[in-house]
Amino acid sequence: MSDVHMLLDDPELTRRSPGEEFALAHARHGPDARVELRASISDLFPPAKRRPRLTVRHLLRKAVVDADEVVVFTERAENTEPDDAAPEWEFAVGAATVRTQPIRASVPVPAEILADPAALAAFVDYRLLVRLGTAENDVLLNGTGPVRGLLRTPGLRHRPSEPGDGGSAARALLATAALCEWYGGSADGIVVHPDDWWPLIEDGAFLERLAVQGVKVSRTRMVPPGTALVGDFTAAATLLDRRSSVIRLDGGALVAEIHEGLAVHLPGHFVLAALPGRA
Numbered sequence: 001m002s003d004v005h006m007l008l009d010d011p012e013l014t015r016r017s018p019g020e021e022f023a024l025a026h027a028r029h030g031p032d033a034r035v036e037l038r039a040s041i042s043d044l045f046p047p048a049k050r051r052p053r054l055t056v057r058h059l060l061r062k063a064v065v066d067a068d069e070v071v072v073f074t075e076r077a078e079n080t081e082p083d084d085a086a087p088e089w090e091f092a093v094g095a096a097t098v099r100t101q102p103i104r105a106s107v108p109v110p111a112e113i114l115a116d117p118a119a120l121a122a123f124v125d126y127r128l129l130v131r132l133g134t135a136e137n138d139v140l141l142n143g144t145g146p147v148r149g150l151l152r153t154p155g156l157r158h159r160p161s162e163p164g165d166g167g168s169a170a171r172a173l174l175a176t177a178a179l180c181e182w183y184g185g186s187a188d189g190i191v192v193h194p195d196d197w198w199p200l201i202e203d204g205a206f207l208e209r210l211a212v213q214g215v216k217v218s219r220t221r222m223v224p225p226g227t228a229l230v231g232d233f234t235a236a237a238t239l240l241d242r243r244s245s246v247i248r249l250d251g252g253a254l255v256a257e258i259h260e261g262l263a264v265h266l267p268g269h270f271v272l273a274a275l276p277g278r279a
Helices: 018-032 117-142 169-181 194-200 206-212
Strands: 004-007 033-037 061-064 069-076 092-099 101-108 157-159 189-192 216-219 227-231 237-250 253-264 270-274
Touching: 018 033, 018 117, 018 237, 069 253, 092 253, 101 117, 117 237, 117 253, 157 169, 169 194, 169 227, 169 270, 189 194, 194 216, 206 216
Parallel strands: 004 033, 061 237, 157 270, 189 216
Antiparallel strands: 033 237, 069 092, 101 253, 189 227, 227 270, 237 253
């Protein structure tokens, strides 16, 4: 049986889910089925519609690109002084070439699931896509290949836990947001570990107040517990999205793949904070 390539005519996948598309291809073509999608399927995890949970990609500005390499602007803060009123006036402005890359996830699939189209569709949508979202979070934060990751980008600033935080993670996050703005940014995103996100629920309406100010919060295990990445995600970085995804079988495993890159224009607009009592 020959390899089968299916390129969808429904870019936003409004009629069928990724799992339904792959189950249809597998029913027709068996183990050689391969579905190519003009969409980023890490955006399409079905439970997210019922219980929204932001991933790192949801915090970033996105640009659809059609090349493996993209030239982007950069501004770095090497020339600034601690007492500068507006440090951004002294930023070193330049350009950089950013490469896109595949991000993959796989999960073993039982033969009984492959034999049932409905079960196969659900397995793709509810198990494979969540694995892909985790892999994407890891790459965007910690990096692999051409993508260095936000936490490993030179110029990222750090804020230790300070006495003025009073042992409060909420106070530390607000102080870090203010520090982010010292370079001319406007903090609009926070990434924290689930161990640190859930205790914030105790702090009254803190998360709701952040949302009113336009600050989105993503929780993921791909940041160390006891730390939070605070930044101007909209202005400081761009997700370079090829809008290209693949679902295929590889032996006894299902594989999902997306293709993207990460351009960090203003690394100083990101601050990694230590939260009180944790780090």
